[in-house]
Amino acid sequence: MSRKICVVSATRAEYGLLKPLLTAIHYDVDLILQLVVTGTHLSPEFGYTLKEIQKDPYPIAKKIEILLSSDSAVGVSKSMGLAQISFAEAFDDLRPDLVLVLGDRYELLPIVLAANIAHIPVAHLSGGELTEGVMDELFRHAITKLAHLHFAAIEDYRQRIIQMGEHPSRVFTVGEAGLDNIREMTLMNKAEIEESLQCPLKSKNLIITYHPDSHDNLEAIKQSFRTILAALDTLEDTLLIFTKANSDIGGRLINELIDEYVSLNPRKSLGFTSLGQRRYLSLLQYVDAVVGNSSSGIVETPSFKLPSINIGPRQQGRIRANSTIDVECETQALTTALSTIYNEAFLATIKQTQNPYDQGGSSLKIKEIIKQFDLSNLEMKRFYDLPKH
Template identity: 65%
Template sequence: MRKICVVTATRAEYGLLKCLLEDIQDDSDLELQIISTGTHLSPEFGLTNQQILDDGFLVNKKVEILLSSDTPIGVSKSMGLAQISFAEAFDELKPDIVVVLGDRYELIPIVSSANIARIPVAHLSGGELTEGAIDELVRHAITKLSQLHFTAMEEYTQRVIQMGEQPVNVFTVGEVGLDNLHRMNLMSRDEFEASINCKLKEKNILFTYHPETTQSVKDIERDFVEILKGLNQLENTLIIFTKANADAGGRLINKMIDDYVAEHNDSSVAFMSLGQVRYLSALQYVDAVVGNSSSGIVEAPSFKLATINIGSRQKGRVRAESVLDIEVDAELLVASLNNIHTMEFKAILSQVVNPYGQGNSSYKVVEVLKQIDLDTLKIKRFYDVEF
């Protein structure tokens, strides 16, 4: 049996990978290995490793790499620890191929360790752009450290090939996270309200804001103060916060969220993680996804739901017409939230098509993982694009 080792380090990434994990696990020709790391193992970030276990998966290895610091020095030290720890983990598990998704900084040492151990790497969601985050650098570096590629759309496929990757090893499959929309039993309104211990209001927004990692912590704080100033002007609105990740500045944002909710507990609630079922269920009942999370770009359009994308973190991603891009400005935020309730914008929402696909991506990935000749992946050749 071919051993497929999937690495997951955050709640959001795991949510996108869940259906793929199910399909690998259910395939008699494949053996699923899961390595859980990063914020999954941190009480501060919700110990979301338990969610993986609750979903019926075996975690073959837990790798502690997260330090209690989100400074640039702390992040770099965490990456160094990952390099050492994953070298040992791969030596123990001896996978045939390692699968990673996205653009998190900790993936750089992880895929580097796999390369040195001569284990091929399959990368999901390459070729995308996020110009307002250091992820932009990380994603393309992971592409060059990977031998097999699964992209969300043809535009991204062409970008990966442009980077010198062999076209025969690049597959356009759509966004794997959208498979969840077709497989999960989402909550009713009453069930969702009970799960967050709060009644929805006349208007409701789901808010997630991560640090723009090209900024200093001081600038991150300034921007978030401005955003909270806008949220504070809303009336008859419940704000459902999901907290920031472990990037530099994430802990600062989370403290500011806690302070805001403490002062406005009649109109806001906060969660370290809603989990995939609650998060997707929320998209059925809120008026907009607000902040700078990729979920507003990738998942929200499937619900014909408005997204107010703040700042430049997601700059460069393909987006549906349901996405409104604004600068960090309190008045612009309020104006945008008013705009989504107009008849004109509701007409746009009714016609929205998600450019990231309609699901069934995990099946396509599994078929490639089963059939690809792994020996051919161990020698990497640069592909020259003809101009």
């Protein structure tokens, strides 16, 4: 009997990372893909990215609305409650053999709770990582303890999962699945990108993606992003391509500031709720750097031998290549970093950059494990103690 794999996607970034794995599952005759779409995918405010998913060949098993029109702490908590109720009903209907999730988003915590209560084992991608500057750090580790199979990007992260009491036989080092996109996707050329953006690229071009640090209050988030905008505004003959923030607390505030800046500076800036995975990866071929605090600046840009400027503490703790410049959200530090990405000596050093997250063929490795692994005894977990020295 075919094994039913329920894959949940709640955000544009996560879906892009999952696509190679979705393809591997969908085209395996021994597996049945149950794709459940939720979160910002169903929100017009965040680009209604469901319409992009519908262009892909994967059948959508469920569309589950959980996002309230609020990014306050109360609104986020209510969304989490709605997610647990809705996914309890969905799992009762779909009855998957395995639920698969990726990352550390708050929406995933109630989803994997519902799966556990329904006695459905959970596979988790990207556990063991650290993002010490954001609340998602807590959610990631909580999801690890609620999961039964673990797919870590690098060996250091696998060891951390084992340190958390997960048995080594259930924890696999597979690389970052989303990087398979770079090999498998037909990327757009410069002319196609300019037509898609409806704007010619300039002599210098930057992608900016900045998410709120959840430890900050709204005023601090606003001040930080205004500091970044002011530093970027000093650049000459540079196209600033903004991709908007996610639905975290303070995300809407950042998006309002992006809209305001782009409306005042239409000749040198563009704003997108979502570029989509293909257009985003295609752009990485032609921009000078990625600026902000998205994980993409650490995980994906090194594969393009491209600099990234990582601002603030959000990604603190992640292992990174030497192409990443870490800076505080402070005017002089930002100005120096924006100068460094055009420094010939610095650019020469990153031509030899090796992406620590890229192991190749990650999606096929994951697919084969979830296809072959004996799921019958996965539910019963014992805490694995590290050997005593």
